Amino acid sequence: MRKWRVMLLVCVVWLGLAGAARAQRADFSVGTIIAPAGTRVSGFLEVPKGADAGTRIPVTVIHGSKPGPLLALVAGTHGYEYSPILALQRFPAKVDPRELAGTIIVVHVANMPSFLGRTIYYSPVDSKNLNRVYPGKPDGTVSERIAATLTRDVIDRADYLVDLHCGDGNEALRPYSYWEAVGTPEVNEKSKQMVLAFGLDHIVIETQRPTDPARSVYTSTTAILRGKPAISTETGLLGRVDSNGADLAEAGILNLLRHFGMLPGVPQRVEHPIWIDRSEVLRSPATGIFHARVQPDQGVARGTLLGVLTDFFGNTVQEIRAPFSGIVLYVVATPPVSQGEPLGMIGHIKPE
Numbered sequence: 001m002r003k004w005r006v007m008l009l010v011c012v013v014w015l016g017l018a019g020a021a022r023a024q025r026a027d028f029s030v031g032t033i034i035a036p037a038g039t040r041v042s043g044f045l046e047v048p049k050g051a052d053a054g055t056r057i058p059v060t061v062i063h064g065s066k067p068g069p070l071l072a073l074v075a076g077t078h079g080y081e082y083s084p085i086l087a088l089q090r091f092p093a094k095v096d097p098r099e100l101a102g103t104i105i106v107v108h109v110a111n112m113p114s115f116l117g118r119t120i121y122y123s124p125v126d127s128k129n130l131n132r133v134y135p136g137k138p139d140g141t142v143s144e145r146i147a148a149t150l151t152r153d154v155i156d157r158a159d160y161l162v163d164l165h166c167g168d169g170n171e172a173l174r175p176y177s178y179w180e181a182v183g184t185p186e187v188n189e190k191s192k193q194m195v196l197a198f199g200l201d202h203i204v205i206e207t208q209r210p211t212d213p214a215r216s217v218y219t220s221t222t223a224i225l226r227g228k229p230a231i232s233t234e235t236g237l238l239g240r241v242d243s244n245g246a247d248l249a250e251a252g253i254l255n256l257l258r259h260f261g262m263l264p265g266v267p268q269r270v271e272h273p274i275w276i277d278r279s280e281v282l283r284s285p286a287t288g289i290f291h292a293r294v295q296p297d298q299g300v301a302r303g304t305l306l307g308v309l310t311d312f313f314g315n316t317v318q319e320i321r322a323p324f325s326g327i328v329l330y331v332v333a334t335p336p337v338s339q340g341e342p343l344g345m346i347g348h349i350k351p352e
């Protein structure tokens with residue numbers, strides 16, 4: 001009888017230990033970070049010196065106690081886009097890792113040279129646009145090495161990705177997001193559900209992105225062509241510390257966490273999406289001074305004057321007009337423009 005009891009006790013203890021081992025998720029490691037389950041840990045992804053100086057990417061990992069998907073959030077791809085950067089500064093403290101199912105990689109500032117250098121679009125080091133060099137090159141210039149690091153350490157490991165942008169330092173913008181329908185039907189459908197869960201009601205349908213994973217160009221496209229549903233979002237404008245833009249970004253992320261079942265609660269989805277089925281970025285025909293004549297979110301007819309490009313003596317070089325009827329998603333609202341740079345973006349609203 002006693003021997004039987006001891007055997008039973010051994011069995012119970014062994015089953016208990018095995019269960020505890022199963023419940024305990026493995027650590028999540030990336031860069032300098034080792035995050036045990038149920039913790040939030042910050043550190044850096046190191047981008048080593050190459051043809052030019054190295055840099056580091058500040059990252060927070062929120063590693064949930066429970067199993068679930070891996071969501072990557074990227075801000076600061078463009079370093080003068082502050083609203084999403086500020087949203088990701090305050091967001092991690094609002095998620096209790098003990099309640100979280102899955103893991104979140106928060107990339108606070110992807111492009112540190114651009115952020116500290118206060119540059120729009122381009123890195124002050126190599127004059128490249130980080131969101132045009134994906135999937136990057138480990139032996140390239142610093143923007144290409146940043147892209148290669150993020151592709152390897154973040155995108156390749158993620159199940160889902162959000163690349164958070166806003167109007168750059170020169171762009172007045174109304175909030176919107178991009179749904180890129182360039183993946184498999186399954187990935188496209190999941191990306192569509194993400195964009196609806198993020199909560200911005202104006203959604204640009206993007207079908208012209210690259211389809212070659214070796215030349216994916218954009219952060220979000222890199223994820224999509226690797227089979228990971230992804231979206232890009234735009235909240236905030238003009239290099240402002242804009243609380244509305246940051247609030248929209250943060251609310252969108254929390255909704256996505258509910259959408260994926262990573263946090264409890266019912267996500268709020270866009271009930272009445274305004275699909276933008278045609279869009280065009282207007283580019284400057286010459287270097288000069290741009291005088292915008294429209295505001296973001298303004299409705300325009302085909303031919304409406306959007307702005308006037310002048311030379312440096314005030315002479316009109318060209319009037320810029322709307323190529324089709326739609327709304328102004330963003331417009332360049334500060335004077336300098338170089339040939340080939342954006343002047344604004346017009347979106348055509350898909351009829352219901």
Ligand SMILES: [Zn+2]
Pocket residue numbers: 077078081165166168
């Ligand atoms: Zn951007």
